[in-house]
Amino acid sequence: MTCLSAEELAALFDGRLPQxxxxxxxxxxxxxxxxxxxxxxxxxxxxxAARQDALRPSAELLAQAVALGHPGVRPVAAEVPARPVPADTRAAPNERK
Amino acid sequence: MPRARPHSPHRPEPLALVRQVVAGNPAAWQRFVESHLGFLHALAWRYARGDQDLAEELCLVALEGLRRPDAEGRGCYRLRRFLESREQLGTRSRFTTWLALVAKNLFRDWFREREGRRHLPREIEGLAPLGQEVFRALFWQGLTEAEAWGQLHTHRPGLGPAEFEAAVAAVYGALRARDLWTIYQDLLRRLPAVSLDAPLGGPDGPHLQLADPDPVHRPDARLLRAEEHAEAERLRSLLAEGLASLPAATRQVVQLLVFRGLDGDQVRRVMGFRTRQRVYDEMARARRRLRTWLGRRGLGAEALEAALADLGACAEPREGPGSRSGGGGRLDGNVGRDGSGGPGSESEGGDA
Known part of the structure; x- marks a missing residue:
């Protein structure tokens, strides 16, 4: 049998792969x-990762990460200003509650 | 449905957002980054070992990897593949589980590139050159076997499928031997110098004297001593046989729980068991059977039982990132201990 793809491994890990x-x-x-x-x-x-709850990415990192979207893999005109959002309030993604 | 990991219960899986990102919507990308950067950062922290700059670099590496176009120039091929797999194969993992797996592989690739040339693990050095190439293709480049075949076939026009298959089998054979050997070293570390031929008199018996009570003395060094090496070999092959004699589901539980260090609930999900109790029941069955199996062959059954119980106990959640390279019962991957010691020695799971 062939190896599992990343998608299949993740689904198997979550118990969400078809039987x-x-x-x-x-x-x-x-x-x-x-x-x-x-x-x-x-x-x-x-x-x-679950132990690193207290970590928050810096504002600079968030700005750089958002900017990756602007060179545009697809030639879609930028619809949002390139200026990053203030990170103090937005840089705490709520992946965990 | 019980979840092993906290996950926002208020939002649906962010599939719609992923679709918008794949479609090239920059505003969606910003929301995507805001949603997942914290998680990526927490993941990267482990690989950066506390180096803040490196952790940030890794976050960008992962996000760039998610945006990377395929050969035809269509953007975000990894995210695209995630969506396609859901639709076509019915894989229904949480997005973050998939993201963790892919990000980990992207980190590893980055480290690998940075480290440049790597040393082959000992077991692989012993193989024929073709075997070594197969190993590099499968584990370092992360190709599937079919992709590895395609690549090697291009470079070696005379290569036949049977020869390739044999090389693949040799690579996996060598790695399996390493796995068992690692397990074995751990058993010996816990039970140093127990004579396998003499009966065990009990906890105070003369054969339970520790040859080397010094905990910093590495089992590896001790194993170099010829007679212990021979004992280890014997016990190793007996343990391998004993494991092979277990029913498939039981063996799989032992592998995941003990040797791979998953926790009970993770094993439950992988195995498709309804309850976690079933995991522990299987583990108990494995201990019973192994004890009988080894006892019948004149091994110190009680001592081995204790060692296995010990191994089972250490399958509970572990301490810090450093624990993965420790000498514990967990296997340090297939290509670990090759000198790099870093995440660059991770193996691959199809994220090529």
Whole structure:
């Protein structure tokens, strides 16, 4: 069986992969150190990230990140001003409540 | 549905936003960044090991990776693939789970590029050159086997599919041996110098004397001693056989919980169990069976039981980022311990 894609691994990890494929995926994990390692490291990364609740990205980082959208992979005219939003109030994404 | 990780219950999965980003809407990109930068930053923090500048750099690396166009110049191919997989294959992961996996791989690629040439793990150095190339393609470039075949075939016109398959099998064989070996070292670290041939008299028995009570003394060094190496080999192969004798679901639970360090709820979800109790029931069954299996072969069953219980206990959530490179029961990936020690040694899960 072929290795699981990133999409399938994430879905398997969340218990949200269609049943038949999930069964295949589980037996694949048993024999594939690479995919099993991916699941392991995903688990580690999420556990660590959850511990970093207090961290907030800086205003500069937010500005730089937003600016990535402006060179435009697609030639869509910029519809928003390039100026970054004030980060003090907006830079705390609420991925976690 | 129980969730292992806090996740905003107030918003639906941000699929509509992802679709707008894929469509090239800059305002959507800004909202996307505002929604996910904190999460990316928390993820990057681990890989940056507390270096603020590096953490920020990694965030930008990940976001650039999400925007990267495919070969035809269509933007955001990774996000596009995420959406397509949902629609076509019915993968329904949370967006953030997928994002964590992809970001982690993008971080790894970045470290890898920065570190330049890397050393092959010992097991792989022992393989034929073709095996080493296959290893690089699969684990360092993160190609699928089909992609690796395509690439290698281009460079080596004489390469046949059977030869390629054999090389792939050799690579996985070598890595599996490493996995078991790592587990084995851990068992030995916990049970140093227990003679496998002599019966164990109990906790005070003479054979339970520690050869090296010094905790900083690495098991690796001790293993170099020939006789212990031979013992380790024997126990290693017996343990491998014992594990192989378990029912598939039981073995999978042991692998995920003990060797891969997932927590009980994560294992439950991967296995598709309804309750977490089932995970622990399977683990208990594995211990019973292994104890019997090893006991029948004259091994110190009680001592091994204790070691396995210990391993099971350490499958609970771990401490800091440093724990992944520790000498614990978890396998440090397939290509770990190759000298780089950093996230650059992560292996790949199809985010090529």
């Amino acid at each position: 038949a494929r999930a069964a295949q995926g589980r037996s694949h994990l048993a024999g594939c150190p690479r995919c099993a390692g991916e699941i392991q490291r995903l688990s580690e990364a999420l556990q660590d």
